[in-house]
Amino acid sequence: MSTATTYGARDHARAQEGAEAETMPVVPAAAWPEPPREAGPLVWAETVAGGGYTHKVLARGTELRLTDVRGDACAHLLLFVADRPWERLNAADTVKVQWNAYLGERSLLLSDQGRVLASVIADTSGRHDALCGTSTLVRNTERYGDGTPQSASPAGRELFKLAALKNGLEPRDLPPSISFFQGVRVGEDGALAFAGSAGPGAAVTLRAEHDLTVLIANVPHPADPRPDYTSTPLEVLAWRARATGPGDALWDASPEGRRAFLNTAEFHTARGLA
Template identity: 80%
Template sequence: MGKPSVPPSATASTHGAREHARAQEGTTADAMPIVPASDLPEPPEDVAAGDVVWAETVAGGGYTHKVLARGTELRLTDLTGDACAHLLLHSADRPWERLNTADTVKVLWNAYLGEGHLLLSDQGRVLASVTEDTSGRHDALTGTSTLVRNTARYGDGTPQSASPAGRELFKLAALKNGLAPRDLPPSVSFFQGVRVAEDGTTEFTGSAGPGASVTLRAEQDVTVLLANVPHPLDPRADYTTGNLRVLAYRSRPTAPDDALWDATPEGRRAFLNTVDHLTARGLA
């Protein structure tokens, strides 16, 4: 949705600027947050409107962030087939405990994210689990784009440009949560796939198409940082990325009676580590 042109004289004074700003109340755009989230017009059939705590559409080249309570489920949807959701997770009140992609891949003996995968910290604890996945095109190996790479490839990579880099957007999201650039580890990404070839090279496999979704469950209180930017290995010459839908709603953390708890010995140990940590703090 384009912005209506405004004559310079209309906002030349404080009163004019105020009237113009107030006149925008109630207008909507294709990509924006819904506040309060419970006002989401048409929640999915499996989600009660009163349980929705985050509802937002993130434009291509945009970012967002939120602190989610333990047990909250976060559903990401690629609306156009061109979204790429780069994700970082931090323990909400202990930001030095954060997503560790190396352990996420190594401990679980699986480099390919999908349903049943656990996103681990370097403390051997679960930050989030993947409970549903209709895409199958994700990446835990490459990370996000950088200022240098985007400047060389697209001509600019700053946050205000037409081709912002993922790390630059992560810096902004981090700052709004009291975090610094040094607090940003390698990220994982969803909706644009990468596979490792027999010779060890990485192959970009692209998107599963419009409407694919992935659902994560927060296994402790987490700070979520998201940047919706092209995957670094996307071969297209143009900066290409589409809208990403973000929906979070109240649920419950994984429990010992859930199949995911005992899916693997390594996963069970990670869940036990997580609950042990939370129990000692009176949080579980």
């Protein structure tokens, strides 16, 4: 089919309707072929290519499941309160307040306002990182020869910039991110050792405790020692559920967590959202 004319280009574009690729969003999300049995109505269904990114605004109470399809995904994550993006994920407070450098089931992802942005309600990976952030243009250029978004080795921060712009945010709005599916461990001397992944099929499920703007970059972890740019598809599914409330075991799992949930509840109560 020739695209040399406007009519030809239009016909070619329309012929793509219904085409499927291995990595793409599914619209509507309800058309996803195999929704999780435990899930409510799907609101987000996408497979993100290695070296790709995605973003979405999710309602409070939504559950978000990330799956490392082939064992070499690395989901770098940023969270912003949807209507007030100056409140955002704070990786340092997430670690400091909970006295734990390692993310996993029952971890809380905190803002610098002492509130819970999201909670980790399920995890079959255990290979995550809240210390290193994502890759940069300079570092990827040194390692792989290029780090621009259009290259074969895009840096995580460069992809975050694109996702941020599509949500009214600027590069200065981007804090350090956390990473799922590629972990590091801290040695006795304080040195970081790359722990790699748990293998294909590992999944982590987050619950949104605020209305959130979610940014995800699926790129190699900056501590990955492999010389080649290695990044495989990431499955992203989200469905309607409910936020954590009093009486939930997660609410009272620790004194620090309970305080963070109380701060979160007070915010929603004051705004008439509780």
